[in-house]
Amino acid sequence: MTPQLPLALRPAPDFRFETFVGAPEVPARLRAMAAGEPGFVLLSGPEGSGKTHLAIATAQAAAAAGLAVQYVPLVRLQGRVEQGLAGLDRLGLAVLDGLDAVLGARADEVALFDFHNRCQAAGCAVLYVARQTPAGLAVDLPDLRSRLGQCIQLTLPRSDDALRTAILQRKAQDRGWVLDEAAVGYLLRRVGRDMASLVALLEQLDRVSLAEQRRVTVPLIRAFLQQAGDGGEATGAP
Template sequence: MSRSGSGPQLPLALRYPPDQRFETFVGAPPGASAQLRALAETASAGWLYLSGPAGVGKTHLALAACASAEQAGRRAAYLPLRAAAGRLREALEALEGNDFIALDGLEAIAGDREDEIALFDFHNRARPAAVGVLYAANANPDALPLTLPDLRSRLSQCARIALAALDDEGRKEVLLQRAQRRGLAFDEAAIDWLLKRVDRDLASLTGLLDELDRASLAAQRRVTVPFLRHILG
């Protein structure tokens, strides 16, 4: 993977939102953040495979690793594979020259033989080029519907981190932290009420938090149980 020119770079704060950093992640397995930091910040090749069901924070950690790599002076790239499905070879070739690459959502290309071959070729080029690679998927390699045995074998050789869904206390902590960072006045009782009545995956909850932030600002009100009842019907 030889270096190639690239267009203007976005400021780090815009490329990787401040909500998505290692220090803002709740419920990481012991040693996981240190392992991800080492891969992102160290100038040596390595592979990590991050697995877990939807909504547990895989994208959060992938973006945090990219931000950590760039803060360490390395060139990093994040690619959601759903957006590149059917043209993965072209998308991966566009990432040439990066020191650290996070590929999020392997399940999106599983079963597409051409995409799998492109990923296999990329994987084989990464180590001699000293590129650190983070894969994220909703299941371990053995459970993905891959058609290329050699790709499954390569992915199975990666070091692994497994994420589990947060319990209500963990979700509550995530929402309180994010509300505080936004300057959103959110009653703790309102969070308890919310967790009992809406979808509990983190993506849905944080999306709802954005909506409540806008509504609270427009109404100039704290987020209370009566306010939630009014906004959510």
């Protein structure tokens, strides 16, 4: 079976194990899964902790290793999980991101339960990705809760400012430039602490920096935010 690559939600080069910052034991376990280790894993963590980064990294590493794999953003399958997962138990690995989005709907939960059982029988590994551990998930179907509770549990911590700084500086470094702490501090104060928003802004700043042949410093960030229409006073503290 030909490996199936995921539809990337953001530029794929960013979603690699090598570019993930924090909780080194988690990527280590997922690398083994991407190399073909069987089983079921539930990766959980709060918003902005890097769950989707690791989910796509796992799928891409598995595909590179020749494993038949599919990355599935479950938010797109609300109300039709059964159809969306049909046949995926024949893969080597299924990565189901956004588990929370389809819980609470009985038909979708039954479909997930059946899918889990088919994968177990067929030897297809499954990586579930959710905001909560099984104890905190809003699962109505007891059998599904039991199956999720039997998965290997990997948990990512909530990002603090030190981790946000390390992530942003690493992403800047991967693009070939330096983001100093003054610039990071300005971003956190003026833009906020949502990592998805910060990373998206970093990509825009990268393009502006290349176009204008200027380093990404506080003056450049301030000018960019003002030009974008928010006057540098987005969602963060003053």
